[in-house]
Amino acid sequence: MADELSSSLAGLSANAILRLWEIGAAQHPLDRALTFLMVAEPGLTRAELARLPVGHRDARLLALYARLYGPQIAGQGRCPTCDERAEFELDARAVLAIADNDDRLAPMSVTSGDYVVTYRLPDSFDLAEIARLADVDQARQRLLERCIVQATCDGAEIAAEQLPAEIVALVAEQMAARDPLAVIEVELTCPVCGSQWEPVLDIVTLLWTRLEAQARRLLHEVHTLARAYGWRESDILALSPARRQAYLALT
Numbered sequence: 001m002a003d004e005l006s007s008s009l010a011g012l013s014a015n016a017i018l019r020l021w022e023i024g025a026a027q028h029p030l031d032r033a034l035t036f037l038m039v040a041e042p043g044l045t046r047a048e049l050a051r052l053p054v055g056h057r058d059a060r061l062l063a064l065y066a067r068l069y070g071p072q073i074a075g076q077g078r079c080p081t082c083d084e085r086a087e088f089e090l091d092a093r094a095v096l097a098i099a100d101n102d103d104r105l106a107p108m109s110v111t112s113g114d115y116v117v118t119y120r121l122p123d124s125f126d127l128a129e130i131a132r133l134a135d136v137d138q139a140r141q142r143l144l145e146r147c148i149v150q151a152t153c154d155g156a157e158i159a160a161e162q163l164p165a166e167i168v169a170l171v172a173e174q175m176a177a178r179d180p181l182a183v184i185e186v187e188l189t190c191p192v193c194g195s196q197w198e199p200v201l202d203i204v205t206l207l208w209t210r211l212e213a214q215a216r217r218l219l220h221e222v223h224t225l226a227r228a229y230g231w232r233e234s235d236i237l238a239l240s241p242a243r244r245q246a247y248l249a250l251t
């Protein structure tokens, strides 16, 4: 699939767009992210991609968005006060400038008082595991426990659940600092009531929305040309975009 999807370096072929849409339509957003990653990184397996820290995953998805649709990422949010729509535009290049491109995944340590905690960064497997939990605090706790490789107090090994809250908070803080793109916040101001808030950028949904629109447009083009000329879908999709547009202008 990776070869088929990465057939064109700059953009995606018409076939690849439809194939990607077909695969992604039935997927959970976490799996959809991995499907997009297979386009961005055809050299890595799905399991290797799922092991990427979340911020590293999102850096690749931002770069893919920039490659396919340009670096200006447009999105919108709903005002938490009055429910009005507010739009934002973000330059992927500015965000990628703070990306950590070092993929070394060796566990890291935090020492505080008698406590030593060794942890790794959350990846897609961790997100999939906590996606089933409805309670946000419970999910956060479970995520931390999964990512704590080892915890000791005074040299004796203890379970992650036995760590005091302030040590857990310290680990969470270090994790965020080590993987700055794991949570990308966008600053939004409501055009009606002036409220300000910072929603988290959902790059998977933004990519999917663009791809879905592209796929639907292509299907409509196939429909129009097939009806007008009796051509087969594969022949229409094999036309260059310029030729397809030229024929569409004649119908």
Ligand SMILES: [Zn+2]
Binding pocket: 079, 080, 081, 082, 083, 084, 190, 191, 192, 193, 194, 195
């Ligand atoms: Zn508002």
